[in-house]
Amino acid sequence: MRQRSLIAITAALAAGALTLTACGSRDDDGGSDSGNGGGTTVVIGVDAPLTGDLSALGLGIKNSVDLAAKTANKDNYVDGVKFEIQALDDQGQPSVGQQNATKLVANEDVLGVVGPLNSSVGESMQKVFDTAKLVEVSPANTNPALTQGVDWQTKQVRPYKSYFRTATTDAIQGPFAAQYVFNDSKKKKVFVIDDKKTYGAGLAATFTEEFKKLGGQVVGTEHINPDTKDFNAVATKVKNSGADVVYYGGEYPQAGPLSKQIKAAGAKIPVVGGDGIYSADFIKLAGATGNGDLATSVGAPVEELPSAKEFVANYKAAGYKEAYEAYGGYSYDSGWAIIEAVKKVVEDNDGKLPDDARAKVTEAMQNVSFDGVTGKVSFDEFGDATNKQLTVYAVENGAWKSVKSGTYTG
Amino acid sequence: MTGGIGPVEPGEDTYLRNVTGRAGPGGRTAPSRTRHRRTVRAAGAALLLLAASGSLRADRAREPAEAPPPYPSQAVTLAYLDAAPGPGGARGGGFSFAVRLSVRSGPPVTVTRIAQPSAGLSVASSPAAPFQTKPHSDSKIIVTLRVTECDKAPRNPGFPFLDVTLRNTRAIQTHSFILGSRYARQLSQALQVACGNDSR
Amino acid sequence: MNELPQQLVNGLLLGSMYGLIAIGYTMVYGIVQLINFAHGEIFMTGAFGALTVYIYILPDGTSMLIALPLMLMGAMVVSVAVAVGAERFAYRPLRGAPRLAPLITAIGLSLALQQAVWAWYPHAKSARTFPQIDGGPFHIGSVTLQTGDVFLLIAAPVSMAILAYFVMRTRTGRGMQATAQDPDTAKLMGVNTDRIIVVAFALGAVFAAVGAVANGLKYGQIDFKMGFILGLKAFTAAVLGGIGNIYGAMIGGVVLGIAETLATAYIADIPGLDKFGSQSWADVWAFILLILVLLFRPQGLLGERVADRA
Numbered sequence: 001m002r003q004r005s006l007i008a009i010t011a012a013l014a015a016g017a018l019t020l021t022a023c024g025s026r027d028d029d030g031g032s033d034s035g036n037g038g039g040t041t042v043v044i045g046v047d048a049p050l051t052g053d054l055s056a057l058g059l060g061i062k063n064s065v066d067l068a069a070k071t072a073n074k075d076n077y078v079d080g081v082k083f084e085i086q087a088l089d090d091q092g093q094p095s096v097g098q099q100n101a102t103k104l105v106a107n108e109d110v111l112g113v114v115g116p117l118n119s120s121v122g123e124s125m126q127k128v129f130d131t132a133k134l135v136e137v138s139p140a141n142t143n144p145a146l147t148q149g150v151d152w153q154t155k156q157v158r159p160y161k162s163y164f165r166t167a168t169t170d171a172i173q174g175p176f177a178a179q180y181v182f183n184d185s186k187k188k189k190v191f192v193i194d195d196k197k198t199y200g201a202g203l204a205a206t207f208t209e210e211f212k213k214l215g216g217q218v219v220g221t222e223h224i225n226p227d228t229k230d231f232n233a234v235a236t237k238v239k240n241s242g243a244d245v246v247y248y249g250g251e252y253p254q255a256g257p258l259s260k261q262i263k264a265a266g267a268k269i270p271v272v273g274g275d276g277i278y279s280a281d282f283i284k285l286a287g288a289t290g291n292g293d294l295a296t297s298v299g300a301p302v303e304e305l306p307s308a309k310e311f312v313a314n315y316k317a318a319g320y321k322e323a324y325e326a327y328g329g330y331s332y333d334s335g336w337a338i339i340e341a342v343k344k345v346v347e348d349n350d351g352k353l354p355d356d357a358r359a360k361v362t363e364a365m366q367n368v369s370f371d372g373v374t375g376k377v378s379f380d381e382f383g384d385a386t387n388k389q390l391t392v393y394a395v396e397n398g399a400w401k402s403v404k405s406g407t408y409t410g
Numbered sequence: 411m412t413g414g415i416g417p418v419e420p421g422e423d424t425y426l427r428n429v430t431g432r433a434g435p436g437g438r439t440a441p442s443r444t445r446h447r448r449t450v451r452a453a454g455a456a457l458l459l460l461a462a463s464g465s466l467r468a469d470r471a472r473e474p475a476e477a478p479p480p481y482p483s484q485a486v487t488l489a490y491l492d493a494a495p496g497p498g499g500a501r502g503g504g505f506s507f508a509v510r511l512s513v514r515s516g517p518p519v520t521v522t523r524i525a526q527p528s529a530g531l532s533v534a535s536s537p538a539a540p541f542q543t544k545p546h547s548d549s550k551i552i553v554t555l556r557v558t559e560c561d562k563a564p565r566n567p568g569f570p571f572l573d574v575t576l577r578n579t580r581a582i583q584t585h586s587f588i589l590g591s592r593y594a595r596q597l598s599q600a601l602q603v604a605c606g607n608d609s610r
Numbered sequence: 611m612n613e614l615p616q617q618l619v620n621g622l623l624l625g626s627m628y629g630l631i632a633i634g635y636t637m638v639y640g641i642v643q644l645i646n647f648a649h650g651e652i653f654m655t656g657a658f659g660a661l662t663v664y665i666y667i668l669p670d671g672t673s674m675l676i677a678l679p680l681m682l683m684g685a686m687v688v689s690v691a692v693a694v695g696a697e698r699f700a701y702r703p704l705r706g707a708p709r710l711a712p713l714i715t716a717i718g719l720s721l722a723l724q725q726a727v728w729a730w731y732p733h734a735k736s737a738r739t740f741p742q743i744d745g746g747p748f749h750i751g752s753v754t755l756q757t758g759d760v761f762l763l764i765a766a767p768v769s770m771a772i773l774a775y776f777v778m779r780t781r782t783g784r785g786m787q788a789t790a791q792d793p794d795t796a797k798l799m800g801v802n803t804d805r806i807i808v809v810a811f812a813l814g815a816v817f818a819a820v821g822a823v824a825n826g827l828k829y830g831q832i833d834f835k836m837g838f839i840l841g842l843k844a845f846t847a848a849v850l851g852g853i854g855n856i857y858g859a860m861i862g863g864v865v866l867g868i869a870e871t872l873a874t875a876y877i878a879d880i881p882g883l884d885k886f887g888s889q890s891w892a893d894v895w896a897f898i899l900l901i902l903v904l905l906f907r908p909q910g911l912l913g914e915r916v917a918d919r920a
Contacts, residue, residue, distance in 0.1 A: 051728065052835070056736050172588065175569035179586075183527030196890050214528075214564045222874075223888035227839045229829050232620040233874035234889050240613045253737065257829055264747065265616075266754050281736055285831055304481040375484065388588075406571055406586030409489045 039080040040353055044069055044338055045104035047097060047115035047125065050089035053253035056281050057117055060325030061139055062087045065114045067311075067318055068335030078343040080351055085335075086110065090121050097121035101128035110134065111353075111361050112338030114331060119143035120198035122163075130160040135362040137164045137337050139330035142275060142298065143202045144171040147382040156382065162362045164383040166330045166337070166374065168298040168390055170199070172408050173274055174206025176390045177247070177296045180404060181272055182214045185294070187245035191220040191238045193258065194249035203274045204249030211247075219243045224254060231258045235265035244269050251276035256285020263289035270294055278326045283395055293395045294403075297326055299374045300389045301402040305329075311373040333372035341365045479516040482576035483585035486519055487512045490589035493596050494552055505600035506554040507593065509572070511543060516578060518545050523575035523584075524553060530562030531555050539575075555597070560605035566598045615753050617875045618868060623759050623828070625867020626766035630821030631844035632851065632859035633773065634693075634814025640790045640854035641810040643709075644701060647716035650841020651723035652693045652815050656822035657740070657832040658731055659688025664741050674743045678761075678823075681741075685819035692723065693815035694808055702804075720838070727834040737833040740826030758827035765820050770860055773813070777856065782809055790854070850900050852913025861911055870896045 046065045048058035062085070069083035086107065088100040097116055104110045105128060112135045116122050122141040129136045138146075147165065149157040181187050190211055194204035201223075208218055220241040222234050231254075238246055239262070246262060248255050248271055255277040262271060271286075271293045278297040283290055302308040308329055315324050324331075341364040346353060354360055369378040375387045388408035393400040479485075491508040513519050522540040526533055536552040543549050553572065557563050564570070571588040634649045646652075663684030668677055700719050704712045727734050743757035755763075777783040788796040789806045797803050825840070826832050843866065851862025873895035878887025886894070903911060 051735070053736065053833070059735075172569065176571075176586075176588065179527060179567075179569060179571060183529070210568045213566045213568055215562075221888075223890040225890045225893060228889075229831070229836070230624050231889070232624070233617060233871040233892075236613050236616045236620060237875060256737075257831065260830060264754070264756050266747070284739055285737055287739070287742075287830055300481075300484060304484055306478070306480065404584070404586060405483055406588050407483070407487070408569075408588040409487060409590060 039082055041082045041084055041109055042078075042111050042342055042353070043084045043086050043107060043109040044335055045107070045110045045113035045115070046085050046087040047090050047100045047104070047113060047121070048087070048117050049092040050087065052091050054092050054117060054251060056279055056322065057140070057325050057327060058089075058092075059322040060328045061115065061117060061331040063318075063320040063322060064139075064311075064315070064324050064328040064331035065335035067315055067320075068332045068339060070318070071314070072336075072339045077339060078346055081342060081346060081353070083339060083342075084109075090116055090118075092118050092121065094118075094120050094124035098124040098128060101125040105129065105132040105134055111342055111357055112137065112365075114139060114334040114338065116141070117327070118197070118199060119146060119202070122146050123198060126160045126163050130162045133162060133356075133359040133362050135162050135164065135338065135341065135358070135365050137166060137334040137365070139165070139334045140167050140275070140327045141165050141199075142167050142170045142173060143198050144169040144206075145198075145202070147384045158382045161383075164337070164365055164379050166333050166372075166377060166385045167275070167327070168388045168408070169384060170203045170206050170274065172388055173296050173298065173390055174203050174208075175210035176406055177272055177274065177294075177392070178207050178210035178214060178216070180294070180296070180392050181245055181247070182211060182216050184404065185245065185270070187216075187270075189217050189219045189241075189243045189245070191222070191241050191243035191246045192218055192249070193222045193224060193234065193238075193246060195226045195251070195254055196223045197226070197250065199274075199276060200248075200250035202249070203276075204247060207247050207249070224250070224258065226250065226254050229254075229257050231261045232265065234258070235261040235267070238262050238269075239265045239267040243267070246271045248273045248277065252279045252282035252285065256282050256287075256290070259286040259290050259293055272296075275326055278393055278400065280323065280325070280400070283398055283400070286395070288398075290395050291397070295393050295400070296390055297393060298390060299329060300405055301391050301393075302329065304405075305373070305375060307371060307375075308373050329373035333374055333377045336370065336372055337365065337368050337377055340368045340370055344368070479578060479580045481581055481583060482516075482519050482578045483583045485514055485516040485578065486574075486576055486585075487514060488572070488574065488587040488589070490593040491550070492592075493600075504554045504556045505597060505604070506552055507596065509551050509553060509587075509589070510548055511551055512548045513543050513545055516545065516580070518578065519543050520577045521551075521574060522577050522582070523573075524551075525573045525575075526555065526570065527573060527586075528562065528564055528567075528570075530557060530559040530564070532558050533572075555600075557601065557604045563601055563605060564598075565601060565605075568594055570594055570597055612752060613875065615751060617871050619753050619755070619759075621868030621871030622864060623762055623867070624871060625847070625864035626762055626860075627821055627825060627828070627840070627863070628844045628847040628867055629860035629863025630766055630769065630817050630824065631840060632848040632863050633769075633817040633856055635845050635848040636851070636853050636856055636859040637786075637810045637814045639848070640856075641786060642701075642705075642807055644712050645716065645845065646696075646701075646811075646814075647713070647841070647845075648696055648700075648719040648723060649693075649814065649818060650837030650839075650844070651720045652689050652696070652837070653818035653822050653825075653841065654832070654834065654837030655692045655723060655727065656685040656689035656815070656819035657826050657836065658727055658734070659819070660685035660823045660826060661738060661740060661832060662688075674741060677741065678743070682820065682823050685823050686816050689815035689819040689822065690812045693811040693818075697808055697811040702807075720841075724834050724838070731834070734834050737831040740830055740832050742830055743827060756828070758824070758830075761827050762824040765824055766860070769817055769820050770857075773817070773856060776813070782806070786810060846896070846900060850903055850910055852910025855910070855912045858910055858912035865899075865911070866896055869899050 046062050048061040049055055050058045066085050069085050072083050090097040090100055104113055114137055117140045119141045122138055144152045149159050192204050192208050194200040224231060224234060255273050259271040273295050275297040278295040311329055311332055341361045344364040345360040378386045380386050391405040392403050394403045489510045491510055494506050494508040520540055520542045524533055524535045524539050534554045569588050571586040573584050573586050575584045631653050638644055638646045660681035663681045664677055696719055700715050701712050746757040748755045785801045785806050788801050789803050793803050847863035847866045848859045850866055851858030870892040873892040874889045878884045
């Protein structure tokens with residue numbers, strides 16, 4: 001009797017947990033049921049953090065790719081091919097990302113994957129996709145090593161032919177921030193903090209290097225533990241270091257409280273970060289004292305691009321619950337790049353998908369070129385976006401406001 | 411001070427097994443199972459509802475937008491060509507180089523100012539700003555940088571850029587053009603010549 | 611400027627937070643020898659309880675002076691309900707089962723509670739902002755304190771005093787001590803041990819609720835997984851102080867908090883250790899301390915050495 005009650009309860013708990021998990025990923029395949037009347041179905045995989053701290057950015061990515069797929073279906077953009085998305089949640093964790101990659105590879109209808117958000121997750125997925133010749137386009141990975149190899153500073157070698165990205169790399173983003181902070185904000189003493197992750201540490205390093213070259217002084221460095229929200233010890237160190245600016249390599253769930261606690265400790269200095277903190281949630285978490293904090297983000301401000309305006313309007317019309325956030329435009333373009341590549345492959349093969357569709361799509365991706373939400377979309381020999389724009393945003397009265405944009409034309 | 415309320419490291423004979431043996435078998439299992447089942451079923455129903463509402467997303471038409479002229483920063487590209495002899499030769503520690511300004515789309519663009527952000531350098535250009543460019547045209551501009559104060563000039567910038575103020579019928583904008591590594595190399599060479607090779 | 615006083619205060623504040631949560635671990639363990647890993651989530655639901663009171667029950671713009679006691683009550687109601695519910699429906703049916711069963715249940719419950727808040731609390735998929743007490747900061751010498759810190763500095767010792775009084779002086783408290791020492795005998799003496807166990811869970815939840823409100827006020831935000839890491843740290847604090855001992859929980863918390871803070875602040879200045887000094891290493895140092903303490907005092911700082919019982 002007792003034994004049975006135990007089993008019953010364990011089963012109930014397990015069922016409960018499973019139900020909840022299912023609930024969490026309830027719209028994993030959102031949009032897949034948007035009617036496919038005959039013809040071939042091509043699945044675009046999406047991998048992003050759909051739950052947890054970074055879900056604001058991740059859900060924006062998922063919805064934007066969904067919008068690209070629906071737009072292609074509605075316009076019948078590729079004759080006889082319907083697009084669906086299959087979205088998987090990586091929780092921002094490399095191990096989960098890798099499992100998702102395996103899962104996407106196993107689904108034969110998947111001809112391209114958009115994602116992930118985190119560079120560390122990207123690192124763990126690249127090989128899985130490359131082995132399967134499945135093309136991956138990341139809208140948000142900014143670590144230079146992903147396309148140019150770990151020794152990118154000295155010798156650039158592309159590690160994986162199937163990996164592309166629409167985002168600009170930290171090799172440009174960090175220095176751009178350094179230039180702005182040193183020359184425009186006239187800050188000379190920086191305290192550099194990072195979260196030790198691939199993205200954060202990489203960004204902090206490129207910033208630090210350029211800041212020193214410009215003649216700036218690094219008065220302190222610190223690596224925080226992203227699992228905690230208590231940065232008071234670090235904040236006190238920052239205050240006593242005499243820094244006039246803080247650079248943080250990392251993401252908004254930590255950057256927000258960090259900014260707040262640094263100001264509370266009595267250091268009224270701006271916190272500067274990369275695209276990982278360019279989110280409305282940063283402002284929410286940093287609170288009122290976050291005014292004046294800066295972030296660089298990839299791309300030109302949305303209001304400057306007519307194509308982006310159209311995207312914003314369509315996104316709104318589609319009725320997604322979550323905002324498209326920092327990477328919406330890049331995600332749409334990543335999804336659309338896959339659609340363009342599929343179109344090319346199908347048209348070259350008399351309107352049908354060839355047997356080695358994955359390899360063909362990967363090949364076609366190299367030469368894709370179209371006017372996307374974020375400007376002209378095409379890829380260089382490393383798989384990096386050729387359009388490299390960056391914008392500095394500042395927190396003003398509780399909102400991000402663009403203060404300066406730059407284009408890399410090297 | 412022995413304010414503790416509990417034993418430390420109790421042995422395996424800890425008593426609760428006996429205490430709670432009384433908590434009675436039977437009786438509870440059935441209702442508790444129904445309760446759990448009900449919870450699961452309710453959760454399942456909620457799940458279905460959510461899934462249904464998710465699939466009812468609007469899928470409305472994309473409206474073609476009337477295109478106003480593009481922002482000048484989006485219409486213009488600026489590319490580094492090479493170091494070039496400046497209008498006054500290489501006198502006075504100046505570093506001259508040529509850039510190509512292309513107006514890709516939209517109405518003509520006026521370059522109202524060319525600057526660079528470092529405090530120790532001054533900028534001159536030929537043609538001198540402000541000047542206007544034609545639509546869909548390329549024009550070559552010679553930019554000359556002069557060191558005004560070596561202390562404030564960067565020694566070895568990795569990503570130096572030019573701040574160019576552009577105006578067209580849409581807007582006036584200051585945009586940074588990061589001219590790439592060749593420019594960075596040649597600029598730092600020139601700066602080292604101008605300010606000596608003291609390392610910093 | 612000397613930053614030691616400020617860093618000590620930072621550590622004290624962090625440690626008080628650990629201590630408030632650790633009490634729940636230590637009380638439940640003292641009475642039923644169960645490590646209630648869902649306690650971190652009981653703390654988390656308390657924070658959401660307080661937020662619910664502020665946002666959805668009180669009218670907009672209610673002064674924190676009035677709102678704070680009500681938020682505390684809201685937090686306690688939710689935390690206690692969750693804790694007592696967990697005891698009644700998850701742990702009590704397993705009381706005769708091998709020790710691992712309730713432990714695994716606790717972990718499952720912890721995940722289920724996190725996911726429940728994530729899924730059903732409005733806008734809880736990312737962090738939610740928590741109301742703040744206006745005023746401050748206060749400067750005492752070279753030490754800066756925020757209003758949220760002041761609340762914590764008052765709430766932690768007051769809670770401890772009330773708990774000590776309750777355990778030492780009231781009938782139920784003495785019943786708890788009796789049950790902790792020997793449940794069989796206690797029962798024979800007429801102590802209602804089932805009730806005592808519920809009270810232990812409830813009391814632990816009350817302190818978690820106080821800690822939850824203090825956490826919200828201090829950091830200005832709460833999220834569905836805030837209880838996980840804090841719960842682990844609090845459990846560590848309870849072990850450090852001597853699990854089963856309520857004073858030990860608070861002392862262990864403060865020691866752990868100060869150790870982490872000082873490790874962050876000063877280890878990097880020791881020549882040769884600059885690579886191991888940042889906050890990301892603070893946990894490592896804290897656990898080294900834990901290991902050292904347990905090597906020399908396996909019963910924890912305030913734990914009593916108990917001879918093996920036959």
